[in-house]
Amino acid sequence: MLLTGKRAIVTGGSRGIGRAISVELARQGCDVVINYHSRADEAQTRDTAISETIAEITALGRRAIPLEGDIALKRTALELVELARAELGGVDILASNAGICPFHSFLDMPAEALETTIGVNLTGAFYICQAAANAMKDQGTGGAIVATSSISALVGGAMQTHYTPTKAGVHSLMQSAAIALGPYGIRCNSVMPGAIATDINRDDWSDPQKRAYLDGRIPLGRFGQPEDVAKVVAFLASDMAGYVTGAALLVDGGLYVNLQ
Numbered sequence: 001m002l003l004t005g006k007r008a009i010v011t012g013g014s015r016g017i018g019r020a021i022s023v024e025l026a027r028q029g030c031d032v033v034i035n036y037h038s039r040a041d042e043a044q045t046r047d048t049a050i051s052e053t054i055a056e057i058t059a060l061g062r063r064a065i066p067l068e069g070d071i072a073l074k075r076t077a078l079e080l081v082e083l084a085r086a087e088l089g090g091v092d093i094l095a096s097n098a099g100i101c102p103f104h105s106f107l108d109m110p111a112e113a114l115e116t117t118i119g120v121n122l123t124g125a126f127y128i129c130q131a132a133a134n135a136m137k138d139q140g141t142g143g144a145i146v147a148t149s150s151i152s153a154l155v156g157g158a159m160q161t162h163y164t165p166t167k168a169g170v171h172s173l174m175q176s177a178a179i180a181l182g183p184y185g186i187r188c189n190s191v192m193p194g195a196i197a198t199d200i201n202r203d204d205w206s207d208p209q210k211r212a213y214l215d216g217r218i219p220l221g222r223f224g225q226p227e228d229v230a231k232v233v234a235f236l237a238s239d240m241a242g243y244v245t246g247a248a249l250l251v252d253g254g255l256y257v258n259l260q
């Protein structure tokens with residue numbers, strides 16, 4: 001196990017990539033505070049997802065402590081860190097993962113879509129990184145922050161003009177935080193997933209032509225699974241990556257480099 005006895009916070013940790021991260025960190029020895037949140041009309045799915053995630057972690061012999069809350073709010077970040085302190089005695093690892101991508105064309109982008117996407121993906125990442133970093137600094141034992149950026153930090157998408165800048169922003173946040181927090185022994189890195197099969201893109205990739213096009217562009221010949229990303233997050237959070245900070249690791253099956 002890579003992370004025996006560590007205490008982690010995972011945002012957006014009950015579904016998709018975040019769920020896989022929560023479970024992988026537990027498999028590697030962490031107890032996990034899990035932030036989860038959904039629109040009100042998704043309450044049923046949300047509650048099932050967090051219950052299943054908790055059950056999976058408990059079966060691994062680790063603790064899973066849930067906290068419902070909108071990560072765009074600074075209040076949620078402070079509550080998550082306080083919960084980790086109260087229940088686990090502190091926080092050693094943060095996986096800042098929560099994100100949304102409501103696909104929309106550029107010229108008629110509603111302000112609400114832009115502002116919500118920036119709020120969840122970038123402002124939310126800032127608040128939770130800041131709150132966790134302060135806790136790690138006070139503990140004096142260092143720590144590791146791994147943010148879920150994206151291949152979209154490096155390349156664009158016509159229906160993602162509100163989204164890709166947030167992922168470039170998360171990448172940049174990790175670079176600057178790595179400098180600010182290096183003196184405290186806190187490492188900051190990001191993962192850049194490519195095309196990973198989750199709810200976020202289910203509708204977009206339900207178009208068989210688009211799916212076939214993307215399939216053909218991935219040198220490893222398949223879409224990624226959430227677990228492909230989670231294993232890399234666990235590695236970056238561990239001492240195996242003890243001299244890695246300010247880095248970004250593509251987890252994309254080679255999609256980014258495949259021009260022709």
Ligand SMILES: NC(=O)C1=CN([C@@H]2O[C@H](COP(=O)(O)OP(=O)(O)OC[C@H]3O[C@@H](n4cnc5c(N)ncnc54)[C@H](O)[C@@H]3O)[C@@H](O)[C@H]2O)C=CC1
Nearest residue numbers: 012015016017037070071097098099150193195196198200
């Ligand atoms: N699936 C993909 O191909 C890729 C995904 N990503 C990123 O991975 C991260 C996870 O996304 P997926 O697992 O793919 O999608 P997903 O839709 O399955 O998961 C998103 C998670 O974020 C949570 N979330 C949404 N709004 C929230 C809010 N306001 N407060 C707290 N949590 C909130 C959701 O409840 C869910 O747990 C996102 O940051 C996304 O941008 C990056 C590159 C590729």
Ligand SMILES: C[C@H](O)[C@@H]1OC(=O)[C@H](O)[C@@H]1O
Nearest residue numbers: 101150151152194200201
């Ligand atoms: C949500 C998209 O399907 C997915 O998210 C990303 O960040 C990738 O660029 C994919 O487009």
